[in-house]
Amino acid sequence: MKARVVIVGGGVASLEAALTLRELAGDRAAVEIYSARSDFVYRPYAVGKPFGSAVLKTYDLPALVQRCGAELHTDSIVAVDAGARLASTYDGVSIAYDYLIFAAGASRQWPIPGATTFWGIAEVSDVEEVMARFEAGEIRRVAFTMPGVESWPLPMYELALLAEAELSRAGVENAELTVVTPEDAPLQVFGRGASEAVATLLAERGVEVISGTHPVRFHGGRLQVAPGDSLRFDAVISLPRLEGRAVRGLLHDSKGFVRIDDHCRVLNRERVYAAGDTTTFPVKQGGIAAQQADVAAEAIAAELGVPIEPRRFDPILRGVLWTGHEALFLQGWLGGGHGETSTLSEAPPWDEGEDKIVARRLAPFLAAIDAEHDVAVRA
Numbered sequence: 001m002k003a004r005v006v007i008v009g010g011g012v013a014s015l016e017a018a019l020t021l022r023e024l025a026g027d028r029a030a031v032e033i034y035s036a037r038s039d040f041v042y043r044p045y046a047v048g049k050p051f052g053s054a055v056l057k058t059y060d061l062p063a064l065v066q067r068c069g070a071e072l073h074t075d076s077i078v079a080v081d082a083g084a085r086l087a088s089t090y091d092g093v094s095i096a097y098d099y100l101i102f103a104a105g106a107s108r109q110w111p112i113p114g115a116t117t118f119w120g121i122a123e124v125s126d127v128e129e130v131m132a133r134f135e136a137g138e139i140r141r142v143a144f145t146m147p148g149v150e151s152w153p154l155p156m157y158e159l160a161l162l163a164e165a166e167l168s169r170a171g172v173e174n175a176e177l178t179v180v181t182p183e184d185a186p187l188q189v190f191g192r193g194a195s196e197a198v199a200t201l202l203a204e205r206g207v208e209v210i211s212g213t214h215p216v217r218f219h220g221g222r223l224q225v226a227p228g229d230s231l232r233f234d235a236v237i238s239l240p241r242l243e244g245r246a247v248r249g250l251l252h253d254s255k256g257f258v259r260i261d262d263h264c265r266v267l268n269r270e271r272v273y274a275a276g277d278t279t280t281f282p283v284k285q286g287g288i289a290a291q292q293a294d295v296a297a298e299a300i301a302a303e304l305g306v307p308i309e310p311r312r313f314d315p316i317l318r319g320v321l322w323t324g325h326e327a328l329f330l331q332g333w334l335g336g337g338h339g340e341t342s343t344l345s346e347a348p349p350w351d352e353g354e355d356k357i358v359a360r361r362l363a364p365f366l367a368a369i370d371a372e373h374d375v376a377v378r379a
């Protein structure tokens with residue numbers, strides 16, 4: 001009899017896990033996906049939208065899930081009883097499972113009172129409004145910031161670089177663009193080589209960086225920061241603060257993120273795994289979500305008798321930075337023990353293609369669908 005694998009969530013980690021289970025476990029597993037939404041939004045493209053440099057890609061989730069060989073239920077899961085191997089839906093329906101992968105992502109919260117928030121889905125009009133005021137000469141000094149390092153900082157740098165490119169094209173000369181970041185150096189999470197190359201790029205493009213600085217509140221044209229005095233800006237654009245979406249029955253930290261071990265098993269909960277933004281791993285990125293999904297799916301496949309040695313989570317960070325002129329490819333190992341491997345290059349040093357979510361199976365899967373539908377990567 002097939003094992004019933006329930007995946008909670010319809011995002012990057014969920015789809016990557018379903019593809020990996022289909023490839024590795026085949027007929028040994030029947031995969032069911034429970035998702036609160038019935039679409040799959042390719043969020044990285046949201047950064048290009050305020051500047052007219054990208055279209056937002058949205059996929060029909062039922063069609064994607066069917067192609068993954070899984071079954072979709074558009075329903076939220078609100079509780080997991082690992083002892084009884086039951087998940088409960090919002091409507092109170094109990095679902096029996098043999099294995100469960102929790103991949104519900106993170107929720108986005110208001111980050112800084114007074115700042116314009118870049119939510120990164122469809123609601124980018126506030127950022128468009130800031131750009132319009134910029135181009136009309138009503139404002140001159142804009143800060144791009146984020147509330148904490150537990151997130152994905154790359155869009156903050158892309159917004160600054162894309163704004164600079166857009167303002168140069170529009171002939172706006174006296175713009176002052178600043179990144180205010182809690183990081184010690186730009187994109188330091190990638191390691192020294194890539195971080196230094198990004199710092200050089202920002203300097204060449206005239207984007208100032210104030211590092212080691214937390215934004216607190218924007219009021220009366222002043223951004224309060226810690227540590228330090230307040231800074232004068234006409235507008236502040238911030239990435240949101242992320243919170244976990246843990247449900248009843250799963251161990252989580254004070255921010256709602258789920259604790260996992262090296263095989264992405266939820267601590268002290270048998271046959272329950274978690275992957276992606278919803279876990280306590282501090283880098284909230286699609287490529288990382290996919291690597292965790294692969295680890296969880298491999299562990300389940302091994303438990304189902306597939307003769308493989310399931311890998312431990314040994315994260316490698318891969319990112320694609322849109323600069324307004326070109327795409328740059330950044331890579332760095334996060335786990336240590338690999339030497340100095342941090343690079344920035346003009347072509348991807350990986351095989352998964354040039355698109356922004358570098359995922360072993362999901363990237364080629366989506367690329368094939370895009371090719372069938374003739375989807376432009378960037379407009």
Ligand SMILES: Cc1cc2nc3c(=O)[nH]c(=O)nc-3n(C[C@H](O)[C@H](O)[C@H](O)COP(=O)(O)OP(=O)(O)OC[C@H]3O[C@@H](n4cnc5c(N)ncnc54)[C@H](O)[C@@H]3O)c2cc1C
Pocket residue numbers: 008009010011012013014034035036037043044045046047075076077078103104105106119120121152154155245247275276277278284285286287288289319320356357358
């Ligand atoms: C502006 C922006 C740019 C980004 N750029 C990049 C990039 O260039 N490269 C990159 O790799 N990453 C990027 N990311 C990050 C990336 O989008 C996320 O890290 C990734 O989507 C996380 O995948 P996930 O599967 O954990 O969560 P998600 O993709 O958020 O999926 C979570 C899913 O769970 C569902 N859900 C939530 N709660 C429940 C519930 N209780 N029951 C059932 N379903 C539920 C949601 O509806 C959703 O379908 C970017 C993010 C933003 C906002």
